[in-house]
Amino acid sequence: MKTRKMFLTALTLASLTAGVWAQTETASNAAPANPTATPAAASATPAPPVTAADIRALKDALAAQQRQIQQLTEQLQRQQQLQEAQQAAIPSAAKDPQVEPKQVAAVNTTGFNAIEPVQQEASPAQAQHPDDQPQTFNKQMEGPLTIHFRGINLTPGGYAEGAFVRRSRALGADLPTPFNSVPMPGASQSQIPEFFGSGRQSKTTLFADGRLKNVDLSSYVSGDFLSAGVTSTSNQTNSYTFRVRQAWGQAKFDNGWAFLAGQSWSLVTENGAGISPDDDLGHTNDARPKTIDPSYNVGFVFARQFGLRVTKSFGNKVAVAFAIENPQATLTTHGNAANYLLGSLGASNSYNTTANYSFNPSPDIIAKVAFDPGVGHYEIFGLLDRFSDRVFPCVENFASTACGSLTAASPVGAYNSSKSGGGIGASARWDIAHRVTLGLKGLGGSGIGRYAPAGLPDVSINGDGTLHLVKNFEGLGTLEAHLTKKLDFVGYAGFEYAGRAASFDPLANKGAGTVVGYGAPTFNNSGCHTETIPGSGGFSPGSLSNCTADTRTVLEGTGGFWYKFYNGNRGSFRVGAIYSYLTRFSWSGAGGQPYGIDNMEFLSFRYYLP
Secondary structure (H helix, E strand, C coil), X not given: CHHHHHHHHHHHHHHHHHHHXXXXXXXXXXXXXXXXXXXXXXXXXXXXXXXXHHHHHHHHHHHHXXXXXXXXXXXXXXXXXXXXXXHHCHHHHCCCCCCCCEEEEECCCCCCCCCEEEXXXXXXXXXXCHHHCCCCCCCCCCCCXXXXXXXXXXXXXXXXXXXXXXXXXCCCCCCCCCXXXXXCCCCHHHHCCEEEEECCCCEEXXXXXXXXXXXXXXXXXXXXXXXXXXXXXXXXXXXXXXXXXXXXXXXXXXXXXXXXXXXXXCCCCCCCCCCCCCCCCCCCCCCCCCCCCCCCXXXXXXXXXXXXXXXXXXXXXXXXEEEEECCCCCECCECCCCCEECEEECCCCCCCCCCEEECCCCCEEEEEEEECCCCCEEEEEEEEEEEEXXXXXXXXXXXXXXXXXXXXXXXXXXXXXXXXXXXXXXXXEEEECCCEEEEEEEEEEECCHHHCXXXXXXXXXXXXXXXXXXXXXXXXXXXXXXXXXXXXXXXXXXXXXXXXXXXXXXXXXCCCCEEEEECCCCCECCCCCXXXXXXXXXXXXXCCCCCCCCEEEEEEEEEEEEXXXXXXXXXXXXXXXXXXXXXXXEXXXXXXXXXXXXXXXXXXXXXXXX
């Protein structure tokens, strides 16, 4: 704008100077009328003398030019004031999609006419959209990599990790530990250690945030590579597949209401403060165990699944939330007849065709209240889930009159059977002088085993094919300490419990009857200490004979450290070392109460984007 004004002023002055020079030359320095005249002729005709009238005419012309210069200067000043007023009005004009044209002074270089305003459309670069001004909506989630575009902030994130695990008992697992698969003493795997290195826990994230008049609109997507395709192996290329961890959108209003939909951390998962979604990098509201193991720690109550959630916050002291989330059922049972149906393998167009999916009559319902009184963070929550199966009474009892005295098993008389389960949980977390964090959390109920990482069963099956809910308890203790600005200690101790869920089937064994279900005291555990030969091919460990060993309790103690070599505006580079001691106790049965143990060492190197 200033450059254009200077240019117009210079152009005006140049034209005026040219006019003055032309008039002066005409008045006093005109060339001879006949340029081809001889010198003699020229000398014979002397130039006319300069008279007083000529001087007076020249003075009058200069005075007129000065008046015109003054007029032009005043018009340029008015034009500058008009343009400044238009520029100041751009933010308010942005409310109207039409941008008013602006006036630009046009200089007539052929004379001394006044400057004429000319209409010219405003350039988009000059009329900058107010949404293009960089703004920060979420200080915890946004950073140096945030991209500001039309009022939306896009923040990429994640980390690259190189990690390894060594276990004293082989589980055939990458970094995520299958806690409920710790082998019994007689298994060949309990005699063989294993080592696996991996970069598959590396994460990529994207956070989008925008602001309307009274609502903050945000979305978060994250993923890692802890998924395996049917062709994935660790032989050469280690080509494992990408998986979704979180994908949700949220509308958060200034009056304390918030609505969230998508796949996120379940409402049963503990928060660091209030009730709000947690990211996967620990930037905001994070209370997850800071382990290297992607299965976290035994006793950590969590799930990542689809849900619809509504939250109301009352300042920074109290928050309440209600959610409906995806249901599923984990099942373990022994000795039953084929007189029940709980689900099926996944459909090939959308699910894993080798995994079981239960048929669910309704979503899981979760409610939570959180308190932040100033000292500590406290949560109380409840969970309601419902299970259903299809019962076939004429599979075993086909010869009865109720089944029509049939001669073989039949679907006659099949019906649906449902049962409701759920539990109540609570947690408490204290931050002592911003140096030490102490935490306790527990959940107890029936049919809630899948809400903890050991994956203990939710249900078993009675002898008549109906559902038998398993009683579950799970809990975790936390101790974290910031020893220095760069060094942190982390320690966790957790347990998970699954109760007996057995019943007697009087029709089994041709009417002799038998005990079926989970954890029955009559189940045979006598072979849990005896090794068996493997299957053919070298990759089929032998299955233990006479070893039911249903899990009663899983215990894990974990301790280690994280050290930050660098943490600044170029990201963060850190190393972690974690040790875990894992024990799986079985229910007692005929032959004793065996248990398995595992020692695990983890090491991780991570670079986090800033």
